[in-house]
Amino acid sequence: MRLVFAGTPLAAVPTLRRLAADHDVAAVITRPDAPLGRKRVLTPSPVAQAAAELGLAVLKTARLDDQATTRIAALEAELGVIVAYGGLVREPLLSTPAHGWINLHFSLLPAWRGAAPVQRALIAGDPQLGASVFQLVPALDAGDVFASRTVAVGADATADAALETLAVDGAELTAEVVAGIAAGTAKAVPQVGEPTIAAKLTLDDGRLDWSEPLERVYARYRGVTPEPGAHTSIGGIRVKVLEAAPSTAQRLAPGEIAAAKTAVLIGTGTGPLAVTRVQPAGKGPMNAVDWWRGQRTEGLRAGA
Template structure:
């Protein structure tokens, strides 16, 4: 098929590579170059970099305005495929390809409609993660579903690792749907069940609540790692938690901190959370135990204070 592909982050790259190998990708739509790193160097999106590598035409657009709509419409694509582009497709662009647009979404729809489905699912402690390919409609992630798949993700995977796994499986799922649309066998069915929403995360979403059970604390850690980042406050200083896991040590009071040979134990409502790597505000990443020993913290100091 003659396709137009829209996507921006690394999670969209496996699908782009797969479709480019099997179909005629007329152009790739992606967000403009963004400043990255301490020096804020303008850097093409991961999708833009791969599109250039593959020799595909690139349309860089912060939003699909009249100019971008005209450029995409002129391609006369049979189908549009979107994966985490970061902008809305509205009419008349929505109906420009003969088969409209399909969207790879990293959730089991109608669960977690919105910008952060993987992160929100992890925070909620969902037992299953998955991917869905659906027909794009004006309403948010509400179109009929062509295919859905539960994906095995490591039980301790953080959001970035989970998304990496989902992206690979999602590329396969999308390729199957595109092939079915091409040969006329694709069938989409309406979503069923009560929708849940997955709005973009904020810095506040990363705050760890030590009064919760360790399972909930660890679930939030997984969901907000690496962005916006799990954190707590110790003696008025915000400390980012980079590596952590539930401990089998005896319970401690919520927020109570104790150093062992390899980790800092943070008390929760149940068992402690073992933290092995941190990043205090204004400093680089370091061993949690080494940082704590250098603090010479007064006795009784607790996280969250």
């Protein structure tokens, strides 16, 4: 098929590469170059970089406005495919390709419609993660679903690792749907069940509440790592929790801190969380035990 592809982050790259191997990708739409790093160097998106490697035409735009719609319409694509582009597709662009647009979304719809499905699913402690390919409609992630697939993700996977796995499996799922559309055999069915919304994460979403059970604290840590980052306040200083895992060590009171050989233990509502790497405000990442040794530890508690 003749396709137009829209996407921006690294999670969209496997789908672009997979579709480019089988179809005519007329153009790739992505967000404009963004400033990255300490020197704020303007850097093309991962999708823009992949498109350049594949020799594909690239349209960089922050909004799919009238000008972008005109340029895309001129491509005469049969199908639009979108994966985490970061902007809305509205009419008349929504109906411009002959088969409209399909969207790869990293949740088992109708669960977790919105900007942060993987993160919200992990925070909620969902037993399964997955991906869905659906027909794009004006309402948020509400279109009929062509296919969904549960994806095995490690029990300790943080959001970035989970998304990496979902991106690869989702690319294959999307390729199957596109092949079905090309063959005229693909069928989409309405979503069934009560939707949940995956709102964009804020810094406050990363705050760890040590009064919660260990499984809830750990689920939040996984869901907000690496962005916006799990954090707590210790001695009035915000400390980012970079690496952590549940511990079977002795129970500590919520927020109580104790040093172990290879980790700093912080009590939750049930068992302790073993923290192995931290980043105090204004400093770089460091070994948690080394950091704790350098503190005046008397009376210090997490969350205070």
